[in-house]
Amino acid sequence: MPHSKSINKTTSDLTRHLISVFGDSPKKQEALLKGANISAAQLSGRKALIEPQSQQVVMRNISKSFGAGWVFRYHREISLSIEDELHTALLHAPNLGDALDILTKFCHLREPNLYIEQFKLDGLRHVMFDFVSGNIRENRSVLNFVCMSIYQFIDQIWQPSRRGIEVRLPYVKPDYDQQIKYAFACPISYGSQRYAFVINEELCALENPATDRNVYNRSVINLYKQSGGLSEADDFVQTLKTHLESISNHRPNADEIAEALRMSKRTLNRRLLTAGTSFRVLLDKSLKSRAQKLLTNTRLSHREIADRLGYNDQTSFSRALKRWKHQDE
Template sequence: MTVPAHWVQPAVHPAYARLLCMHLRKRGVELSRLLSGTGLTWPQLLDASRSLSFAQMRRLILSALELSGSPLLGMEIGASVPVSAHGPVGYAAMASKDVGQALDVIVRYSVLRASMLDMRLLTGGPVACLQIRERFDLGDVRIPILEGTSVLLVQVLEALVGDALGELEYRVPYPAAPWHAAYASRFSGTIVFDAACMEIRFPGALLAAPCLTADPLAYAAALRDCEQALAQRGPGGDLAQQVRARLAAREGDYPGCDGMADELHMSARTLIRKLKQCGTSYQALLDEVRKERAQWFLRHTGLPVETIAERLGYLDTSNFGRTFRRWFGVSPKEFRAGAQAQARGGPPHD
């Protein structure tokens, strides 16, 4: 499967995917059903060092929308996200001296948490404006992502000042949805539909409001963490994540090192050298993706081992079986039997 190049770049911190999963579990949706067909595994989401691609997050959101049956899911998630989920960006914002400084932090470092959105703060008049622009078309998950982001940002602002913000103006870049009446419970103020981009407009005087949780030492420490993380996103800094995300977005038609290098517009020799600097190799990353996908197929589907081998790009099932045994010490069939026994509450299969 070929998807747009920007869909397979690291885009979303896995903390938000985990929160989405937990929200669905509270609604009675089994994790295995939610992740079914997404190509994601729970251990993968627990790895904070691996950002999800937009393609991966999109599949998870679509699955959640279908299983929850709630068009308001984006707003529900946005309202439930704790500050700790934003990592050093959230800590720096909460420790800022005033709202203006906190918003500067959010605008500068939001790319560390969700790079498919571009935030801008417009000031200089009686009304200030926080813009949320899409770096590319978010397609069928555009509305829940923008709704959730807006609710999340308002929640952070209210936490900073310790009170409701009052009447604001919200501009949204889409027509009024059938559920727009529910906006009144989440957005206190005026809603303008069909705008050029998502905007939250508020009195400029709010920028000078002191933050209740201001802490200069904590702010400086969190800001250093943000700067370090931002530097790591420089050229080559997240190359291993880029390669892993591109591989995870495919199924079966994994390119060789030369093919991946072509996709990244570099020579195979350069790719090998840069991955070595990251402490890994192309084959190691491919093995990681195949290993995670193999576990998921065996735990959550009834697909024959031959079909799983084919989906993982193995032309020879016996070769897949040998590789799988090297990974886990058991055959694929033995692994599946053990996983099924654990799911029933019995002892693992030896």
């Protein structure tokens, strides 16, 4: 099977960042760059790209000098903030669950070699990640770094509730486990098949206090565009979907949405028709999604959920639930 390998800016940024942190003298820098095919222009030019293989060599050289647990020991120093569309979307996601979904869908925009899988089982969300090429041993430093970065992001926003997280690392307990314990202030287990976070669904459903729906919606649309997955019509439908999902306390009507999107109801309907859908269909999907989230992640009664979703009574909501179940079947 043909595999394409790509170099992206974030790989290069990380490599440069690591060299700047650990190569604070010419001698140290020379030691870090030993065996790596990195020119002076690549080192200094912010837009110059560095191959992933060179990054690997640099990380191995760091391990030789600073020990295998360097990622965890220096995690505060090497934390790298890349402000891009993915970062914006993650910061402003309505909740952790949505942020993880976004990360799963679009992590390749930051690091093409990375892929994330999610499994939702028994009220737990397993977020597993790995690199597409190379083996875990070769990539351990980078994956440790990715693991740290994801954890730091979760910690940054959902710190009070981090007890709902467990980190799983795919190697035996190393001699630097104290550093790992210090870096992740949550339960850690070793020997898993892949790097994984196991997160309680209740934590996933907790609202992000820093959420900004508009910024989030815009970023998600841009992410879809960047991954080449949205046409103009899809773009509009996606805008509308995210807008509908951002409404959490009532049942919006077409007039309200049209006004929010600064267009007439007729234009709204026409554009949806062009995209092959309708307001009713999208609203129903949005209500279904909201209902599923409320049913899965909260202990609200059916009556309360019906109220939140804007159903007149519990019977209408029960009918809708039956219909959705039937659709799923």
